[in-house]
Amino acid sequence: MKNALIVISGGMDSTTMLYEFQSEIALAVTFDYGAKHGAKEIPLARMHCERLGIEHITIEMDFMQRYFRSSLLTGGEDIPEGRYDDENMRSTVVPFRNGIMLSIACGLAESRGLKRLMIANHAGDHAIYPDCRAPFVEAMSRATQEGTYDRIAIDAPYTHLTKAEIAARGKRLGVNYAETWSCYKGGDTHCGCCGTCVERREALAEAGIDDPTTYEN
Amino acid sequence: MKNALIVISGGMDSTTMLYEFQSEIALAVTFDYGAKHGAKEIPLARMHCERLGIEHITIEMDFMQRYFRSSLLTGGEDIPEGRYDDENMRSTVVPFRNGIMLSIACGLAESRGLKRLMIANHAGDHAIYPDCRAPFVEAMSRATQEGTYDRIAIDAPYTHLTKAEIAARGKRLGVNYAETWSCYKGGDTHCGCCGTCVERREALAEAGIDDPTTYEN
Numbered sequence: 167m168k169n170a171l172i173v174i175s176g177g178m179d180s181t182t183m184l185y186e187f188q189s190e191i192a193l194a195v196t197f198d199y200g201a202k203h204g205a206k207e208i209p210l211a212r213m214h215c216e217r218l219g220i221e222h223i224t225i226e227m228d229f230m231q232r233y234f235r236s237s238l239l240t241g242g243e244d245i246p247e248g249r250y251d252d253e254n255m256r257s258t259v260v261p262f263r264n265g266i267m268l269s270i271a272c273g274l275a276e277s278r279g280l281k282r283l284m285i286a287n288h289a290g291d292h293a294i295y296p297d298c299r300a301p302f303v304e305a306m307s308r309a310t311q312e313g314t315y316d317r318i319a320i321d322a323p324y325t326h327l328t329k330a331e332i333a334a335r336g337k338r339l340g341v342n343y344a345e346t347w348s349c350y351k352g353g354d355t356h357c358g359c360c361g362t363c364v365e366r367r368e369a370l371a372e373a374g375i376d377d378p379t380t381y382e383n
Numbered sequence: 384m385k386n387a388l389i390v391i392s393g394g395m396d397s398t399t400m401l402y403e404f405q406s407e408i409a410l411a412v413t414f415d416y417g418a419k420h421g422a423k424e425i426p427l428a429r430m431h432c433e434r435l436g437i438e439h440i441t442i443e444m445d446f447m448q449r450y451f452r453s454s455l456l457t458g459g460e461d462i463p464e465g466r467y468d469d470e471n472m473r474s475t476v477v478p479f480r481n482g483i484m485l486s487i488a489c490g491l492a493e494s495r496g497l498k499r500l501m502i503a504n505h506a507g508d509h510a511i512y513p514d515c516r517a518p519f520v521e522a523m524s525r526a527t528q529e530g531t532y533d534r535i536a537i538d539a540p541y542t543h544l545t546k547a548e549i550a551a552r553g554k555r556l557g558v559n560y561a562e563t564w565s566c567y568k569g570g571d572t573h574c575g576c577c578g579t580c581v582e583r584r585e586a587l588a589e590a591g592i593d594d595p596t597t598y599e600n
């Protein structure tokens with residue numbers, strides 16, 4: 167039954183989820199919050215939805231670039247290099263981003279009569295991003311249920327999977343990871359050095375996928 | 384200690400809360416989501432903050448008018464008349480509005496090092512608006528705590544007060560309710576007939592306040 171709304175970025179995880187659950191997804195929403203890599207990610211998110219015949223909308227959140235502090239945002243400090251789980255990645259946290267995206271998605275779902283919100287947070291995010299952890303998702307799902315007539319719930323089936331496990335699912339589904347974007351720097355090609363590039367490389371290798379990405383370094 | 388962020392509309396309840404808790408409030412945020420009465424309410428919210436020396440920002444949420452369904456929004460169907468607690472007021476629900484406002488407020492608070500989110504939902508809202516009820520506020524507070532490094536919590540001290548009880552507090556604080564806006568229709572003067580005008584009139588009367596509002600009817 168097509169009654170779910172998915173929050174999709176154009177990265178590996180949400181793209182895999184889009185393909186895996188395509189038969190249940192009625193609407194895909196991408197948030198443009200001024201991320202440095204938004205111009206690379208968002209067109210890919212739209213392209214996958216068009217290919218699968220799933221309605222896609224982009225919601226602009228200009229206020230985040232203007233008022234929020236994060237190295238991930240255009241105008242913020244430089245993206246750190248190194249491993250994804252290092253403390254130095256903490257500057258890339260966009261405060262309560264998943265809460266904001268899920269809340270807007272919830273209001274949109276209720277406006278459309280949809281019953282379920284899907285999001286592709288995963289186990290590798292837990293160290294740095296509090297709004298990717300299971301206790302956050304559970305509390306937020308309780309809030310969306312209590313705060314809507316339709317008791318809209320959050321469904322985050324990758325919460326306890328590693329990125330490599332997600333990539334292995336994508337491999338079985340035939341997802342072409344050349345058509346996804348990870349690098350937080352948002353240059354012409356993936357930098358290969360930032361935390362999310364390192365994580366991407368390792369996940370593809372661990373899943374036994376011949377990495378199709380062009381890396382600058 | 385000034386470590387709270389308040390969500391303020393320019394209506395009776397949040398204006399009263401602003402005056403009552405002014406010594407604790409570092410930042411006030413108003414959301415412009417395309418409500419028919421936004422042009423009346425928002426300048427009043429800003430005026431009170433300027434008077435009290437509290438920083439005030441307005442966040443635009445164009446996407447709500449574009450994608451959400453509610454009679455409260457510009458371009459939506461007509462505002463119903465009658466009592467505030469009637470089922471016909473249900474068309475004025477803006478899906479998950481408090482969740483969206485609190486989530487954005489949470490990200491903003493974490494960007495600024497603030498620790499607490501204040502919102503002026505009250506007992507009279509509970510019948511129609513699920514995102515004004517205590518179970519929603521409790522779950523949402525759990526979500527903001529789990530989803531932030533600073534464990535930012537929600538403080539909604541009017542949740543169990545009636546609007547008349549809030550007005551009685553405002554009376555003691557010297558709040559001038561002529562400088563607040565309620566009418567959902569957003570005309571030149573309060574219509575006097577819509578649910579929120581009826582509720583305003585009754586609350587002021589019950590609190591023993593000589594109603595300073597000019598009503599059309």
